[in-house]
Amino acid sequence: MGVAIETARLIIATPEAGRAQGALEFVRRNAAHLKPWSPPAPDGIDTLDHWLGVVETAQQALSAGTAVRLWLSPHDDAARVIGSIGYSQIHRGVFCNATLGYQIDAQxxxxxxxxxxxxxxxxxxxxxQKLHRIAANYRPENVRSGRLLQRLGFTIEGYAKDYLFIDGAWRDHILTSKVNPAFEVSWIAGAAPRTVTPSAR
Ligand SMILES: CC(C)(COP(=O)(O)OP(=O)(O)OC[C@H]1O[C@@H](n2cnc3c(N)ncnc32)[C@H](O)[C@@H]1OP(=O)(O)O)[C@@H](O)C(=O)NCCC(=O)NCCS
Structure with missing residues (x-):
């Protein structure tokens, strides 16, 4: 089962084969727009096969609980992809954390x-998904991204030198995060304090 979230203007849903062509067209349309903020493009990114592979990987990762990938479409054209969001490197246990990435069509x-x-x-x-923390990091030059995170309630935690290999070089990043105010400690597996019964002699 995939994720499907509806907002006033958008359908936000797990990638599926019927939207793979839309995702391919999204990256073709936005190559120059995304280049300054993106890692090196994987081989085959300009082929439908690549995007069908992304669909499969996204569905497997959702089932495994390791990542939540979402494609954004307008209500009136569900096959058209106009953006994406990814929560990757999901860790549970005492961390309950994911790393967030996102991109919207230049138009x-x-x-x-x-x-x-x-x-x-x-x-x-x-x-x-019962996370405690979402981390999001952006290049200092990415003013739009910084403004967006601030509006969403992310707070700045630090500055990492040469943090990610983006647009052909190691780039500094501003580190931010947002913490879940409604997190329940019982969501952590094994959170209840263990009682040890002394053995009878
Ligand atoms: C980062 C990115 C997603 C930000 O997109 P964005 O459209 O600026 O972000 P928002 O959705 O918050 O929109 C905010 C803007 O919409 C305007 N706006 C218009 N109608 C609005 C509405 N109904 N509600 C809220 N804002 C509205 C705001 O005034 C604001 O405009 P401004 O920045 O010119 O003041 C986008 O620039 C992008 O995809 N960049 C390339 C990829 C990238 O950088 N990814 C992040 C890597 S860290």
Whole structure:
């Protein structure tokens, strides 16, 4: 079973084969827009096969609980992909943390769509996936991304030198996170204090 979240303007859902062509067209349309903020493109990114593979990997990762990947579509055209959100490196136990990434179509920038999407998907990750913390890191030059995270309630935690290999070089990043105010300690497996019964002699 995939994730499907509906907001006022968007359908935010787990990748599926019927939208793979839409994802391919999204990266083709946005190559220049995404380049300054993206890791090296994997081989085959410009083929439908690659995006069908992404669909399969995303569904497996959702089942395994290791990542939640979501594609954004407008209500009136569910096959058109206009953005994506990924919660990766999900750790449970005493961390209950994910790392967030996101991108919106250049044509849709400045309309509050990513804020709308992330408000809903973060609520899902806190409420349904039961995370305690979402980490999000951005290049200091990425003013739009910093503004978006601030509006969503992320707080700055630090500055990491040469943090990620982005757009052909190691790039500094500002580290931020948002913590789940409604996290319940019982969500941590084995959180209850263990009682030890002394053995009878
Ligand atoms: C980072 C990114 C998602 C930000 O997108 P965005 O459209 O600026 O973000 P928001 O959804 O918060 O939209 C905010 C803008 O919409 C405007 N807006 C218009 N209608 C709005 C509405 N109904 N509600 C909220 N904001 C609205 C706001 O005023 C604001 O505009 P401004 O920044 O010119 O002041 C986008 O720039 C992007 O995809 N960049 C490339 C990939 C990338 O950098 N990813 C992140 C790597 S860390």
């Amino acid at each position: 849709c920038e400045g309309s509050g769509l990513m804020r709308e999407a992330l408000s809903a998907s973060n609520a899902y990750m806190f409420g349904e």
